[in-house]
Amino acid sequence: MTLSPFPAVPLDIEDDLAVLPFAAFSRQFAQALAPLIRFTLGPSLRRHPKWGRRMPFDVLPYGSAPSSGHVCRPDILLTAQGPKVCEMDFVPAGRGWLLAALPRESDRLAVLEEFAKWYTALGENRVYYATGTVTQSREETGLFARAMRDLVGFDIRAVNIDTDRIGTDGLVDRLFYRSELAQPLTLDRHRVITAEPWLDSKMIFAVLHDREMTELLEDSLGRENLSFLRQTCVESYLVEDVREGVREDIRTADGGAVPGLQDRGEWVMKATEVENYWSWGSRSVVLGRTHTQEQWDAYLRGTSLHQKMLGHRPILQRFAESLDFAGLWNAVIDGSLETSDPTALGMSRDLTTRRPAHAPVVGRLGISFLVSHVTGEVRASPLGNLCLRQNPLTHMEGDALSIAFRPSPRAAR
Numbered sequence: 001m002t003l004s005p006f007p008a009v010p011l012d013i014e015d016d017l018a019v020l021p022f023a024a025f026s027r028q029f030a031q032a033l034a035p036l037i038r039f040t041l042g043p044s045l046r047r048h049p050k051w052g053r054r055m056p057f058d059v060l061p062y063g064s065a066p067s068s069g070h071v072c073r074p075d076i077l078l079t080a081q082g083p084k085v086c087e088m089d090f091v092p093a094g095r096g097w098l099l100a101a102l103p104r105e106s107d108r109l110a111v112l113e114e115f116a117k118w119y120t121a122l123g124e125n126r127v128y129y130a131t132g133t134v135t136q137s138r139e140e141t142g143l144f145a146r147a148m149r150d151l152v153g154f155d156i157r158a159v160n161i162d163t164d165r166i167g168t169d170g171l172v173d174r175l176f177y178r179s180e181l182a183q184p185l186t187l188d189r190h191r192v193i194t195a196e197p198w199l200d201s202k203m204i205f206a207v208l209h210d211r212e213m214t215e216l217l218e219d220s221l222g223r224e225n226l227s228f229l230r231q232t233c234v235e236s237y238l239v240e241d242v243r244e245g246v247r248e249d250i251r252t253a254d255g256g257a258v259p260g261l262q263d264r265g266e267w268v269m270k271a272t273e274v275e276n277y278w279s280w281g282s283r284s285v286v287l288g289r290t291h292t293q294e295q296w297d298a299y300l301r302g303t304s305l306h307q308k309m310l311g312h313r314p315i316l317q318r319f320a321e322s323l324d325f326a327g328l329w330n331a332v333i334d335g336s337l338e339t340s341d342p343t344a345l346g347m348s349r350d351l352t353t354r355r356p357a358h359a360p361v362v363g364r365l366g367i368s369f370l371v372s373h374v375t376g377e378v379r380a381s382p383l384g385n386l387c388l389r390q391n392p393l394t395h396m397e398g399d400a401l402s403i404a405f406r407p408s409p410r411a412a413r
Helices: 023-041 095-100 105-121 138-152 203-208 211-221 223-232 239-243 293-301 326-333
Strands: 017-021 069-079 082-089 126-131 155-160 171-174 191-193 236-238 267-270 285-287 315-318 362-366 369-372 378-380 384-389 400-408
Touching (some): 023 069, 023 082, 023 211, 023 223, 023 378, 023 400, 082 223, 095 105, 095 138, 095 400, 105 138, 105 369, 126 138, 138 155, 203 211, 203 236, 203 315, 211 223, 236 239, 239 293, 239 315, 326 384
Parallel strands (some): 017 400, 126 155
Antiparallel strands (some): 069 082, 236 315, 267 285, 267 315, 362 384, 369 378, 384 400
């Protein structure tokens, strides 16, 4: 039975893992990521008369120095038009979920060795993998740190940055926002990844799609990299530009003073701020197709009762329609594929995750790109996470499944 009008992802399983045709995308994204980071951290964007005032550069950095590297995990949807990046997370969870979904020690070892090589290339031999007091990630940081020590002998410890003592001779690998801390944090003496909170802002998507920025972006990123990023990073615009009629091409008059959009089902609204409690997960996402026209117009005007969750400068993103992953979901249900046990990672499991798919299954892919400013390398993890949910807002909730996938250069079978 076909559950979705959109194409299904072919079922491809090898060595107990899902296989997805993703290797070419990984290579291109790794190539474009380093110049994008340099541009985001550099003076050209900060001094730009428009975007320098809209990126959250006023948020205080962490630690005593710029980051020596980053873990970037883009959130990627497989669509009929190819992979589409809808977010770039520089403080990403997921490492523990990935390890918990890998049935073979050789695969777990491959992932861990890649992280160990990355830390070592940064000149680090001691790491504190840190969460705050308010978190859903402590169990997975502990799982990852134990595996790093036990399987590859790397000196890493999972800590609560609020309460645990840490030495000054190690790197703080940050998995927390300030809003998750129980008290003001002082990290002046420590090296931190990622030290620059504004890298997590979704505002960079609107920057990439600003046609008036083309010449500067081509000079900074390279023409090929810009073309790739514009093709794969979902089309995005400032809501204030739509509201003020700056972007005539994506608005139509709704008969009143405030412009609306012709089809709210084609759009998503997202916050671009960082370090607030709504800055991650689905808290700051307004999906047009799940709201009435009246509610959507209120968000556009900035008058919704829930407007605070979108912050001061939200963006509009084209809704990217995922291919249907029902085949992989059902492969988990029948035991053909391993899945992470959410209860071992501090989350509950919904009964939905024990039954065959009854609706289209959205798949959100995440793979860690390990960036070193010391060596200039960007390496991709050999395996990635795949979050499956029968909901267009695909995050690791109780009704979602987390499995691992292996990127492959071959077409799906």
